[in-house]
Amino acid sequence: MKQYIKQINLCVKVIIITVGVLLSVLYLVPGTQFHKIWSYLATIALAFAPEIWRHVFHLKLSDQTELAYYIFLIPAMVLGIDLDVYKAWAPFDKIVHCGSGVLATVVAWEVLEQVFTKKQMPAKWFRCLFMISFAMLAATLWECFEYGSDKFFGTHMQELISEGVDDTMQDILVALAGSIVTTGLIIAVSKGVAKTTATKPKTVKSKATKKSVKIKKA
DSSP states (O other): OHHHHHHHHHHHHHHHHHHHHHHHHHHTSTTOSOOOHHHHHHHHHHTTHHHHHHHHHOOOOOHHHHHHHHHHHIIIIIIIIITOHHHHOTHHHHHHHHHHHHHHHHHHHHHHHHHSOTTTOOOHHHHHHHHHHHHHHHHHHHHHHHHHHHHHHOOOSSOTTTSHHHHHHHHHHHHHHHHHHHHHHHHHHHHHHHHHHHTSOOOOOOHHHHHHHHHHHO
């Protein structure tokens, strides 16, 4: 099963990189409508984010989370930005940003599991605070990316002219909502697992067995 997921990860990653390269090539063709070269290059670069994450922070994403990240890149970058689905259907932007909050929260939980052992795991309030803060950091960094793209490369990711402030705040709020819901689910599931582990029956030797052992020794 694990090897199967790794193969899917590789396939989805190759597809994303191929689309990014293809769009970059079309940019060079005169008369085409593909003019977002920096977005296409960002799509290619983001496909290598799990490897960069592993080498910089010495933390590894699980195969399932890595697959979720690659799948997320398709609506977030390829469809949303590269192919302008955000402009074609306005609610799509909010759906993707909510998904980013969910994904960032799952990554934050995996960070906690790798940094701390089960005995060292911080209090529940700290775990909730860390996961939500991590998701908010991811949402904020993304908004900075959109702002920089609009300012320096002439894109319109935040629609600065019309409703930039509303768009930015709504994006952050839906990411927050996704993060809070996912945090609650993770805490509930981990609590259930901990209870199951604690209630496992322990094998205890009876007093009669101990007495029989003493008699044999005598």
